[in-house]
Amino acid sequence: MSEIKGRIHSFESLGAVDGPGVRYVIFMQGCPLRCKYCHNRDTREYSLGKKYPVDDIVNQVKRYVAYMGKDGGVTVTGGEPLLQIEFVTELFKKLKENNIHTALDTSGFVNTEKLGDLLKYTDLVLLDIKHMDLNEHLKLTGVSNEKIKLFAKYLSDNGIPMWIRHVLVPGITDSEEHLISLREFIKTLKTVEKVEVLGYHTLGASKWELCEEDYPLKGVPEATKEDVKRAKKILEIE
Template sequence: MQVPTVQIPQPTGVRGYIHSIETCGTVDGPGIRFVIFTAGCPLRCFYCSNPDCRYLENGKQVTVDELMEEIQKYTAYMNASGGGVTVSGGEALYQPHFVAEIFRRCKALGIHTALDTSGYCDLQVAKPVIEQADLVLLDIKSFDPEIYTKVTSVSLEPTLAIANYLNTIHKPTWIRFVLVPGLTDATHNIEGLADFVATLKNVEKVEVLPFHKMGEYKWEQLGYDYQLKETQPPTPEQVQTAHAIFRSRGITVV
């Protein structure tokens, strides 16, 4: 009789830059999650709550081995709650080799993996990371291309390409949309996104995230121009209006 063996992931020495970690996150995927916020991001979103993640050199260099040592301290919490490891940012796909290796090591240990990304990455570069992810949290910050570029300073097209690819390979996906009054809340913008998401069979739900200004103090500390000083969070009625648009297309929304 053949005795079952456990494959123990071997050290790799792969390094990357992180901003911080959250050991018991509850909003970046299912269950209790070990969330890694990577450093480096090509987007310049008006409402970014982590503007100190823009540049790699502002992060801390760590090895995947060091991260795995920390992650394994929390496996009991993750297993009991149906959680796992989420890599966010910054932009996680800004360091694709690093993130793919984290996910590979986690999957070898049976740990659920989630990629939180804007999707602003060449599809061929993103594919090896997506392959290792059990779930993708895809931030589509606008569907109107002009609004998207205004919000982020980059093009919408790479994000749509990744969204369509995720659908093609049937990768479980949550869509995230930040509702910003006077910026992303135009009816045609939300309807356009809802119509697009309705064509994707892999999307489990849409998360409408109300705009907040919790990161404004970081902009001030860094000397950046925060252009949403006068913008207030959406009212409950505005959030419900957005929800209703998605639900009218048969989409689960929270």
């Protein structure tokens, strides 16, 4: 029995976009970033999450194992899961005891010395790189990207498989210079299995209104298929 509890926003039992195969997705509550395009604005404040014990979640996940097939598993996302390292470590440890694939979807904003044993039980990291330029990153997310780059290098040095994900926002994260810089950074990492370009959309804007805040990217157009195609070409993934 584990007494550790996590503050969680919500669950999605049959997710298909956050990692390989069919995923049971856990949205953790709390995030230290302030991304202007955040599509999960309601996951930001840590104190609003409902507390769940690790064992309850593992038991819940086990009911869905049959749907996960050989590629699927559990993805922990948010919010920012690395705000609750102790909980995620215990959760992943128990999931691995049950042979369930574990994926961590994160902004990578963490001091690597705080990771403890987490990566021992993590099969895959989905690392969201928001911007390569320090000042642009600060403007977009409210924090520096230095820790995030160090985290990526740490994953690479320790042989942890990762998928790099990048949200393409017209006029903000789509310049050729930035995408080339991202491409060259990815080339320095040894364990990148996949690079995903996620076109910016405005589906999360209503959540800002529910939180009684103005949506910061009002008026910024969504990324088109052509925009995504162009970015993929520069990143040399298509």
